[in-house]
Amino acid sequence: MRVIAFFLVGLAVHVIFFISIFDIYFTSPLVHGMTPRATTLTPPASRLVLLVADGLRADSLLTLLPDGSSRAPYLRSVIEESGTWGVSHTRVPTESRPGHVALIAGFYEDVSAVAKGWKENPVEFDSVFNESRHTWCWGSPDILPMFAKGASGDHVYTYTYPAEEEDFASTDASRLDSWVFTQVKSFFQSAKSNSSLRASLLEDKNVLFLHLLGIDTNGHAHRPMSQEYLDNIGLVDTGVAELVSIVEEFFGYDGRTAYVFTSDHGMTNWGSHGAGHPSETLTPLVVWGAGVHNALRVTEPQPYDDGYLQDWKLEHLRRVDVSQGVLPHTYLNNSDLFKAESMYTNAIQVLEQFKISLCQSLITHSLEGLVYYHTYDRFFLGCSVVLGFVGWTSYVVLVILKTHARLNRHPSILRQVKRLCMCVTVVITGFLLIQRSPVTYYIYCLLPVPIWYSVLKDSLWVTAHLCCPQVASFFYRAVLTVGLAVLSLWPFLSGLVGKAKFHSLSWFLGSLFLALFPLMPVVGREPNIHLVTCAGLLALFTSACYLWSSRRRTPLHLGDRQQFVAQVTAARVLCAYVPSLTHSSLQQKQGLPLLNQIISWTTLGSSLLVPLLSSTRLFHRLLSIFLSLAATYLLLSTGSEALFLPVLSWLMFVWINIEQEAMLAQGVSGRQEVAYTLSLTIRFLQVFFIITAFFGTGNIASINSFDPASVYCFLTVFKPFIMGGLMMWKVPLSIFTVFNTLLRNNKLLFLIVLVISDLMALHFFFLVQDYGSWLDIGTSISHYVIVMSMTIFLMLLSVFTHILTSQRLVLWRRPKVHFP
DSSP states (O other): OHHHHHHHHHHHHHHHHHHHHHHHTOOOOOOOOOOOOOOSSOOSOSEEEEEEETTOOHHHHHSOOTTSOOSSHHHHHIIIIIEEEEEEEOOSSOOHHHHHHHHHHSSOOOGGGGGSOSSSOSSOOOOHHHHSSEEEEEEOTTTHHHHHHTOSSSOEEEEEOOGGGOBTTOSOTTHHHHHHHHHHHHHHHHHTTOHHHHHHHTSSSEEEEEEEOHHHHHHHHHOTTSHHHHHHHHHHHHHHHHHHHHHHHHTTTOSOEEEEEEOSOOOOTTSOOSSOOHHHHEEEEEEEETTBOOOOBOOSOOSOOSSHHHHTTOTTBOBOOEETTSOOGGGBOSOHHHHHHHHHHHHHHHSOOOOGGGHHHHHHHHHHHHHHHHTTTHHHHHHHHHHHHHHHHHHHHHHHHHTTSOOOOOHHHHHHHHHHHHHHHHHHHHHHHHHTOOHHHHHHHHTHHHHHHHHHTTTOOOOOOOOHHHHHHHHOTHHHHHHHHHHTTHHHHHTGGGTOHHHHHHHHHHHHHHTTGGGSOSSOOOOOHHHHHHHHHHHHHHHHHHHHHTTTTSOOOHHHHHHHHHHHHHHHHHHHTHHHHHHHHHHTTOOOOHHHHHHHHHHHHHTTTGGGGSOOSHHHHHHHHHHHHHHHHHHTOOSGGGGHHHHHHHHHHHHHHHHHHHHHHHTTTTHHHHHHHHHHHHHHHHHHHHHHHHHSSOOGGGGGGOOGGGGTTTOOBOOHHHHHHHHHHHHHHHHHHHHHHHSTTOHHHHHHHHHHHHHHHHHHHTTOOSSSOHHHHHHHHHHHHHHHHHHHHHHHHHHHHHHHHHOOOOSSOOOOOSOO
16 A cells, blocks of 8 residues: 555656646746727728648749749739738747747747647637638638637638548548638628628628648648649649639729738648748748739849749849748838838737837837746746655655665654644745735645655655766767667676677677667658568567577467467568558558558557466566557558667567576575666666657657658548547557566666656756747757656556556466466
8 A cells, every 4th residue: 555655646746746837937928908909090901811821831832843834823923913922931830720820810829838739729819810800711620710719709700621521541632722712612602692791791801711721731641742732732823813803803803802822831841840940931921912012023132042032033023021920011012101000009019119219129128027027936936846856856765765774763853844844834825825826836835845744754865866868868869879889788798798698699789770760860751661561570570589489488378379379460460461551552542441440449459458368477478568569559650660669679578588597697595686786787777778768769749740641550530639649659659668678576676767767857847948949948848748757657657567567367267277
């Protein structure tokens, strides 16, 4: 019961530490309660048509074909004759949600969004749609409801296709854009006979928003250089030309319609987005219509040295770049008074100010003041969390020492500690009551009190040092390569090579092979199903070798042999049949075969149950776990990363053999001494291999830019939470292998790993930042989240490992045997 209580308390403490960064670093800086401001001058346009081609790169639209023509002739003619163009510089994360928030709401995604769901608004915010008289939207069910939900009143109307239509395996994803254009045509056609709808359309301050997802879907499925992606751009261009004709005809060519064509983000050459590569952040912006400058020809050099003007053959036309969320007044074709009023209105919405000459300085000082009050409690809360971290780590070290040394308690000290803790509790509670602090503040500030009471009552102060190589590996994955290369020499330096030559050689080669994976790119890998098949064959070879090597030492019961044969056969079918057939079917645009989908989900669901049917002998149970996890891992792999788990598993099996042979060589009398020596030697090795499992081929942070092809064996319809969950599950599969092997039934080693992980988490707690680009913010969060998740995960996994390696699920009675 004491062990269970320890794990439950530890789990609760780490969950609180995990949540604390979102109250300390990521509270919303948005100020509510202000009155919306608007210019009193008559605007040049009565309505806005906003077209967002999701996932469209600037170069894909603006680069000419080899014959000098454009794949988007209508938009090219607008750029050259009747509109103003430029490059819109988006910010990371280059995802649909933050991109549309910047375009429509006018601010970069609130950092508090990291604690919320992808579709949910973390805070209520104002938008162009909310301030309009009417807004009609057509497009994706993932984007449109986000703005309709937060709108005041009932004037934002959305029309979406079913979510199932967002299928990466569809024969032609451009039909999503065709659906949007068809619906808009029908809408205007019906407005001609619907008097109330027509009256609403003829009012001012209206917005028509077309979200075009086909380009993004084709980019994910076929890559941006594919014919499908490029043809989709031509389809959108044709649709825009027809739309403009319909709109102008409906409104009688009144010249009161403004058009904006842009994109929320771009896409990398390998079909992903989310990071800060120029192919993801540079998007096209074409504006024309009422209140917009016509194309302006220039002869002097323009202030851009990126070479795009020459590449796109547009150096003779004025280019006006913008950043998402910033008023692009250079685009406006109106009087200086109107521009000044517009800029004034934009500025006064942030702070009541008047003169433009003082605008920047006043905003800067005001923002500094806001930052001061916004971060007023950060130091106080940060100190509380640090005290909790240090206290908990000290307590775990105390538990370790108490198992190997006798620590006497002093009654007088115990009474003093009780009085001190009670006084501290009263002072903190009173302070928080005066401050009217939220409930979570009480948890963060009072949690260290019982933790430190548990430490101080034994009169023990604990200090520890961070493990620099483990921390460095979070920033430089090549550190893992160096570490694995050094570890490959361990059997030779320790003298084990003379006692276990074959296993020492296997360790040497396995470590060097594993050292190659951190050097490989996390994103941008081209799919290679042949490597997945090779990984499956390697997994089968590894299994066969260890079954053969243990046939005399630990013979298998007939039923266990049959189960291993079944698992090996299933693994072979999975690695040779499902991924290759799925890949072939998708290439031929025949969709995901239903049988493959059923097999994949069944394999995933049974991967943690099948090992419980096998023998509880160490080698046999670990081998069964490896075969089950490898099957799921292969289904989630698309290329070289598929080889990572078999190689890692090979190394773990070798480790067990080396450890056992070293102990046997010392004899029974020296077993405890050897075990103690080994525990001292490998306590940092445990964390190192766990981090290697995290960062060997990628990690949770890189899921933001993951290739959806990794989950095609399970589903192809765009479902971000299910897809993200599958990718999240892929990371722990390697952790299971390491944890089951290295920390099996060893409480001391587990506690040592827990201490090291907590110290690393404390290090990354100070590195969390809420400023800079989303890439910087996301990286700092991911480091802390990974370490904290690893700590929480280790606590849960220690219990799960015990069950998975020691319990057996009996479905039928077997005859009595002399071994389990």
